[in-house]
Amino acid sequence: MEKRLVVAIDGPAGAGKSTVARKVAEALGYLYIDTGAMYRALTLAVLRAGAPVDDAAAVTAVVQRCRVSLAPGPNGNRVFLNGEEVTGEIRTLAVSNAVSQVAAIPAVRQHLVELQRQLARAGGVVMDGRDIGTVVLPNADLKIFLTASLEERARRRYRETQALGHGSNLEEIRKNLEERDRLDSGRATSPLRIAEDAVVIDTTDWSIEQVVTHVLRLCRRRLEACCTE
16 A cells, blocks of 8 residues: 655745645545645634733633634635635635734634644545644655745735635735734744754745645655665
8 A cells, every 4th residue: 555645734824835735645545634724714713702912811712612623625725614614715814914913822722723633543644734744744844935925925915815805905915924924933832943854945936836746756756765764
């Protein structure tokens, strides 16, 4: 029986993690897990409840009542919050502006990390996020860190929000990403950082197809290496 890899893809917002991870999973016949969408769903619940995102106790109380689940969809994971599909709503700018603060709360991360580990236990998984290779799946078979310039990431996120029909402003998105970078890298719990054994790919001047092809090549090399170990 062929080994089924556990692939971790990390990087800052707008680096292309979700699109690349989904396409790689589809090509390999693996399960794709968008952890960023899971944090966004919990953030949406916090905003709906009117809880201050900087009040850890209030956020924790909301999160403990939440169930987040994923299901395959035509363009990635469909995201459900307490049984309600919220796939589109979690991509609004309001959620984007709050998600880093919510995700920095230890109880929120603990709530989701165990679920994410359970999903990856059997292998055959491509999981993307900000701390997958360093915290969630430190023993992943292959770790990828995608990055890109701030300007390019802002343009990508702008196109994404426009396609979803959400009003957006390119400069506001750029400032949001810059602040998220600062919060994600500086938080005390599970900060965004590059795993020592990760392969770093700068996607600024690469097409999605080029990145996917490169990651699939790395996956196949890792599978070949596993067969000889």
